[in-house]
Amino acid sequence: MENVVTHPGKGLHGQAVEELGRRIIRGDYPPGSVVDPVKFETELGVSKTVVREAMRVLASKGLLESKQKRGTTIRPRADWNLLDSDLLRWQGSSAPTDAFLEDLAEVRAIVEPAGARFAATRRTPSDLDAMRQALDAMAAAGTDAEAMVEADLAFHRALLDAAHNELLSRMEVVIEAGLRVRDRIVHGARHHSDSIPVHQELLRAVEAGDPDAASAAVESLLAQASDDLAAIRAREDPDHAANDTLPEEAP
Structure with a gap:
């Protein structure tokens, strides 16, 4: 039997969804390949019902499709619900690809400065309190990487919520995915810029109701995050970092 990773805090059904979803996302089963439910039952040590329900959930996320005479197959990546919170989390787990990190950074650069501009003109006292509490939690986290990640997430959720745009708040799933991946790498390395200032x-820009300053502060924050991540990747793989900075050849 294959060594299957368990996922604490989840029942058998949830664990099956997690394990199969992660396998599909990381490419263990390429698009178009046929999946064998009986094999999953054996590998995961669960019942036919658990596997069937897990596959139903994954189908609802666009990962699987079932057809008569063909069985259940992996759908093309273009059909996946890439904004699903689970898919974002699975893509960011283990070793996220450079392309995934870059996509997340670009989406954050589009969403968060605009969210900050709205927050500066629409924030309420309770919004500001939530941001202050999150900032206090960041300061109190010290060297506790997990506590820092959770406090950072709370701050950015509060910022989006302060924009009072229901659809913009739903972008939290993308922002959270980007933050979790970036923070896990950066804070785990324990060599990064102090992001609290x-x-x-x-926060001061939002409190002052200054949308231009709020947007500029977010852009500065995102630039710092990008620089920290690039520095860590350079230490881990100097050749890769050098290739990233090579000048383009003349046409």
Whole structure:
């Protein structure tokens, strides 16, 4: 039997969804390949019912499709619900690809400055309190990487919520995925810039009702995050970092 990773805090059904979803996302089963439910039952040590329900959930996320005479197959990546919170989390787990990290950074650069502009003109006292509490939690986290990640997430959720745009708030799933991946890498390495001053600058801009300053503060924060991540990747793989900075050849 294959060594299957368990996922604490989840029942058998949830664990089956997690394990199969992660396998599909990381490419263990290429698009178009036929999946064998009986094999999953054996590998995961669960019942036919558990596997069937897990596959039903994965089908609802666009990962699987079942057809008569063909059985259940992996759908093309273009059909996947890539904004699903589970898919974002699975893509960001283990070793996220450079392309995934870059996509997340670009989406954050589009969404968060605009969200900050709205927040600066629409924030309520309770919104500001939520941002202050999150900032206090960041300061109190110290070297506790997990506590810092959760506090950072709370701050950015509060910022989006302060824009009072229901659809913009739903972008939290993308922002959270980007933050979790970036923070796990950066704070786990314990060699990064202090992001608290930039968060404080952002909070002051929102408090002052200054949309231009709020947007600029977010852009500064995102630039710092990008620089920290690039520095860590350069330490881990100097050749890769050098290739990233090579000048383009003349046409």
